[in-house]
Amino acid sequence: MANAQIDGIKTTLEKLSGELGEMSQMAAHHFDELHDAVNNVASHTLAMEAIISAILANIEIDENAVSAWIRAKTAEFSSPEHGESAAEGIARDFLNKK
Incomplete structure (x- = not known):
């Protein structure tokens, strides 16, 4: 019976390990998406700053x-x-x- 319990615990730990790995991959993917979005906003902001600076040179x-x-x-x-x-x-x- 002890071996069956150990096998059950081992199976549960393997399942948990797999689920944690999936969660880690999802979190990394979401982080990458967030990074891309922030980079996109920063790029747009910089472009607008350049345009505004050029306009301000004449106004x-x-x-x-x-x-x-x-x-x-x-x-x-x-x-x-x-x-x-x-x-x-x-x-x-x-x-x-x-």
């Missing part, structure tokens, strides 16, 4: 108006005591890199 923009617009659009998600948001910092960098 005068009011930095205060840009900050006010960002604060109005993000007021629901931010608080004034936290100071400048990341979006404001990025916009300021764009405007100063004309």
